Amino acid sequence: MFARPNAQHCQVAYVTNDIEAASDAFQKEYDAPGFYQFTNVGTGADAGGPQLKIGLARVGGIEIELIEPIGDTAPLFKDVLPDGPGLAIRFHHVAIRIDGPLANWDAHLASIDFDRHPIVFEGALGDQLRFFYTDERATLGHYVEHVWLAPELYANMLAATPTFPPAAVT
Template sequence: MFARPNSHHSQIAYVTNDMEAAMARLAAEYGTPGFFEMSNIQPGEDPAGKPVLKIALAVVGGVEIELIEPVGDTAPLFSDVLPDREGLAICFHHIASRIEGPMAHWDAHVASLDLAAHPVVFEGAVGDMLRFIYTDERATLGHYVEHVWMSPDLLAQMGAIVPAYPAVENAA
């Protein structure tokens, strides 16, 4: 699962019931002063049949931290880990392994997985820019694993807009 060519651990993801409060908590208690915020649904896009998620990203020490707030009852894969109680909840959900290089590396990665033993529970794509699957590893690891590939252009765009801490200084 983890020891695959062109693949490396890139992200730790948490689900929350209150994005603003979760970002404030991570800033106050863990020194993450800012996030790039987005939704998985684009303006004007019909969300029917899709999970609706608020997402916040920051890179801390070279690892991306993702906060996810499921909206309504559209995303049980994400909301099911949240406790049924009042107050802020921030719950571990998954790690991500990013596949580097051309899309052929993605195809080889997915082909190398035993999907009977590691079933896909969620998947998606955005044109030729993004591919992802979530495998259910809860029985052995206690969490999901996201496998993700981004085109070099998308990876560069994300690198430019997602804040990194400590800040990366440009060499002059």
């Protein structure tokens, strides 16, 4: 599943109960360069699905994602968090990004044995974004996100995300 044409490991993701405090902790304790924060509420991607606050940073070519579930809309993300007060940050998934045209996404999708790697969550945003999560907890201890972004959306996300080392100015 990791070794596929046009696929590369691109992200390590954590779930938190307080995205602002988690962002501060990653910046102070782990030298993250800051986080681009947004929510999926009102984007069309949240119609009846999980509502999330998301923070992105890029360090050494790998994206760090922070996810704060909003209310009870996102059990896939919320269920890993402990009850009670205090900041909680829990590892949740790694992501594999499929590069290139949408046909590459279709080929990736066709290459997965879903009996061995069951989908637990999936979605899309028009012709701009496709994703699904497979449940790999029995063998790896976490989920794996498979994601494709249209090249222009990916470029916009890269431009908005704080990065270390900073991109060279030409």
